[in-house]
Amino acid sequence: MSTERLESLAKRFGFHFLENPRQILVVLGIGLVLLWILLPVYWTLAISMRTTEEIFGSPDLLLNPASLNFENYRILWPVEDQQVANFSRFIVNSAIIATLNAVLTTVLAVPAAYAFRLGVGYSKHIFFWILTNRMAPPAAFLLPMFLLTSELNIIGTHWGLAIVYLIFNLPLAIWLVYGIIKAIPEEIDEAVYVDGGNDFTVLKEVIVPLSKPGIAVSFLLVWLFAWNHYAFTLMLSDDSTMTITQGIAQFFTTVGTSWNLMAAGTMLSMLPGLVLAAIVQKHIVTGLTFGAVKA
Amino acid sequence: MAQVRLEGVSKSFGDIEAVSDVDLTVEDGEFFVLLGPSGCGKTTTLRMIAGLERPSEGTIYFDDADVTDDEPAERDISMVFQNYALYPHKTVRENLAFPLSLSRRDYSSEEIDSETERVAELLEITDQLDKHPKNLSGGQQQRVALGRAMIREPMAFLMDEPLSNLDAKLRIQMRSELKRLHRKLGVTTVYVTHDQTEAMSLADRICVLNDGRVQQVGTPHEVFSRPRNTWIAGFIGDPPMNFLHGLLERSDGEVFVAGDAFRYRVPPDVVEELDAREVAEDVTLGIRPRDLEVVEDPGQDTFPATVLTVEPTGERSILTAEVDGREIKIETEPREFMGMQGETISVHPQKTYYYDEADQLATVSSAEGDVVEAVEVTDKHVEEVRKDGDT
Numbered sequence: 001m002s003t004e005r006l007e008s009l010a011k012r013f014g015f016h017f018l019e020n021p022r023q024i025l026v027v028l029g030i031g032l033v034l035l036w037i038l039l040p041v042y043w044t045l046a047i048s049m050r051t052t053e054e055i056f057g058s059p060d061l062l063l064n065p066a067s068l069n070f071e072n073y074r075i076l077w078p079v080e081d082q083q084v085a086n087f088s089r090f091i092v093n094s095a096i097i098a099t100l101n102a103v104l105t106t107v108l109a110v111p112a113a114y115a116f117r118l119g120v121g122y123s124k125h126i127f128f129w130i131l132t133n134r135m136a137p138p139a140a141f142l143l144p145m146f147l148l149t150s151e152l153n154i155i156g157t158h159w160g161l162a163i164v165y166l167i168f169n170l171p172l173a174i175w176l177v178y179g180i181i182k183a184i185p186e187e188i189d190e191a192v193y194v195d196g197g198n199d200f201t202v203l204k205e206v207i208v209p210l211s212k213p214g215i216a217v218s219f220l221l222v223w224l225f226a227w228n229h230y231a232f233t234l235m236l237s238d239d240s241t242m243t244i245t246q247g248i249a250q251f252f253t254t255v256g257t258s259w260n261l262m263a264a265g266t267m268l269s270m271l272p273g274l275v276l277a278a279i280v281q282k283h284i285v286t287g288l289t290f291g292a293v294k295a
Numbered sequence: 296m297a298q299v300r301l302e303g304v305s306k307s308f309g310d311i312e313a314v315s316d317v318d319l320t321v322e323d324g325e326f327f328v329l330l331g332p333s334g335c336g337k338t339t340t341l342r343m344i345a346g347l348e349r350p351s352e353g354t355i356y357f358d359d360a361d362v363t364d365d366e367p368a369e370r371d372i373s374m375v376f377q378n379y380a381l382y383p384h385k386t387v388r389e390n391l392a393f394p395l396s397l398s399r400r401d402y403s404s405e406e407i408d409s410e411t412e413r414v415a416e417l418l419e420i421t422d423q424l425d426k427h428p429k430n431l432s433g434g435q436q437q438r439v440a441l442g443r444a445m446i447r448e449p450m451a452f453l454m455d456e457p458l459s460n461l462d463a464k465l466r467i468q469m470r471s472e473l474k475r476l477h478r479k480l481g482v483t484t485v486y487v488t489h490d491q492t493e494a495m496s497l498a499d500r501i502c503v504l505n506d507g508r509v510q511q512v513g514t515p516h517e518v519f520s521r522p523r524n525t526w527i528a529g530f531i532g533d534p535p536m537n538f539l540h541g542l543l544e545r546s547d548g549e550v551f552v553a554g555d556a557f558r559y560r561v562p563p564d565v566v567e568e569l570d571a572r573e574v575a576e577d578v579t580l581g582i583r584p585r586d587l588e589v590v591e592d593p594g595q596d597t598f599p600a601t602v603l604t605v606e607p608t609g610e611r612s613i614l615t616a617e618v619d620g621r622e623i624k625i626e627t628e629p630r631e632f633m634g635m636q637g638e639t640i641s642v643h644p645q646k647t648y649y650y651d652e653a654d655q656l657a658t659v660s661s662a663e664g665d666v667v668e669a670v671e672v673t674d675k676h677v678e679e680v681r682k683d684g685d686t
Binding site: 185187188190191192193194195196197198201205206209210 | 345346347366367368371372373374376378380381382383384393394397398399443453
């Protein structure tokens with residue numbers, strides 16, 4: 001690339017290399033971060049499209065477009081029941097659990113966050129206590145949750161995992177949504193009271209519509225946490241509710257590891273999250289509260 | 296519409312008493328202004344009437360019903376907030392219709408539409424109905440906030456400094472519009488402001504508050520012409536009233552107020568009043584800047600003052616002068632005074648206010664116009680205005 005070309009390209013993106021050498025460092029920094037994030041994803045993609053021989057041979061860094069191989073994906077997504085691993089079922093299971101959990105979390109977190117904003121009795125202490133749920137590693141809850149879910153007879157069900165994930169997702173969602181709700185001026189609540197409403201009217205007519213972007217972000221994060229979780233699924237799901245994280249781990253056996261299948265499974269597991277993020281992004285429109293109250 | 300009555304109402308936030316022992320009666324249909332500096336408890340008082348704060352002590356009545364423990368929704372009031380508090384995600388139409396949709400009376404959607412249109416027409420915001428608040432100017436947002444309050448027929452309108460966010464020109468325009476609306480609707484209105492001009496021009500009666508206590512309740516004219524203590528006297532009027540401390544001295548049947556560097560002869564009618572009230576010898580003499588006149592010859596009705604600064608403002612000039620170690624302000628016609636800084640002049644008060652040791656108004660000299668009569672005229676005038684509004 002010629003210097004002029006580079007320069008004009010850079011200008012198009014708002015960088016003025018030669019005028020401001022500091023920009024070079026900025027671009028370098030951004031490049032490094034992108035590399036850090038995207039290289040592993042690329043490498044997984046590359047592995048997922050290669051055979052075992054190719055992987056353990058001396059693979060090129062770049063994928064050869066001529067020899068792209070979707071065989072690994074075909075194996076994961078088989079017709080009928082003759083399969084190595086039924087990834088379509090894993091994806092459905094994970095989606096059901098993650099969605100159930102995200103819905104439960106959101107339905108509970110939004111009113112809870114609103115209650116904390118209202119400052120209902122002792123809410124300061126309860127608010128902090130909720131956060132302590134996240135201070136222990138999730139694995140610490142494994143055994144008690146195993147006993148609890150088996151007592152309640154929800155072990156091995158979608159609901160079981162969806163409820164158990166509330167332990168770490170609910171505090172996160174409450175804190176996130178509280179941050180958003182707190183920014184809504186209380187005068188708007190008061191306007192509702194004066195106009196003849198009560199706390200529930202405020203929640204429905206003001207809090208939820210105004211914090212939609214925040215709720216959407218929280219929903220997405222919670223969904224992804226539930227989707228990605230592994231440890232609990234190991235103990236709390238059975239064959240019929242096996243999740244995608246477990247499905248991927250299946251290829252890691254005492255006999256050997258099918259790196260290519262694992263990579264293909266990993267790539268598949270990324271897709272729903274990306275789709276959901278794309279959908280939610282539309283709702284993340286900020287600036288809704290501007291003009292509510294004149295500063 | 297209702298009479299609003301506060302009996303012994305107090306409100307504390309922790310150790311701080313924001314409102315202490317307030318007794319007030321706002322008559323049915325009255326435009327009542329709560330006036331005071333920031334932190335005087337006026338907004339807290341309004342919020343207690345709205346039900347947004349609960350009094351620590353005391354009782355609030357709407358007509359004869361005790362509403363002290365009622366939620367705002369149960370009180371049937373409407374309120375205009377200082378920052379308008381419009382619903383940002385709702386259009387103007389939805390903002391206006393919202394109180395009706397929450398009303399205990401079931402409004403049909405046709406009724407809601409026609410009421411919304413009616414209010415929008417009244418406030419001249421019909422073109423704005425489908426916009427969101429953020430796309431409106433400050434004045435238009437103000438109108439929407441008013442419209443949302445007016446769409447029902449509440450027991451009372453409560454307004455918390457509704458004009459303070461508007462620019463000066465718009466504020467004056469909205470002020471007269473508020474007055475017009477009040478005459479037209481005749482709803483009991485409690486209006487909070489720190490702006491004395493606003494209070495004077497809008498109010499049927501003003502309640503002056505300071506430090507959470509009621510200082511004086513009266514018509515704008517009463518509050519201006521007979522301020523009950525030196526605090527009110529200093530608060531109402533611009534520039535504020537001047538005060539001089541002195542002792543009453545009697546010699547040869549005449550009475551003087553004397554400080555270290557002045558000696559002013561008290562008019563005879565004031566002497567009678569002071570004697571009748573058995574005022575002790577410590578008095579504070581209050582004189583409004585506009586009642587001070589610069590005269591050529593020193594005499595017993597004048598006192599000497601040293602000019603510090605002269606500020607011509609076009610219509611008038613404000614002299615700052617020193618009397619007895621205190622600064623006073625004198626309002627003059629620009630051509631009246633052509634003096635120099637540092638010059639000693641003689642000033643003659645045309646009207647004087649006398650405050651006793653307990654800081655209570657003892658009497659006002661009636662040299663220029665009879666004050667008592669003026670108050671009666673004002674009251675009658677207010678009554679007449681109200682009758683005009685009804686017909």
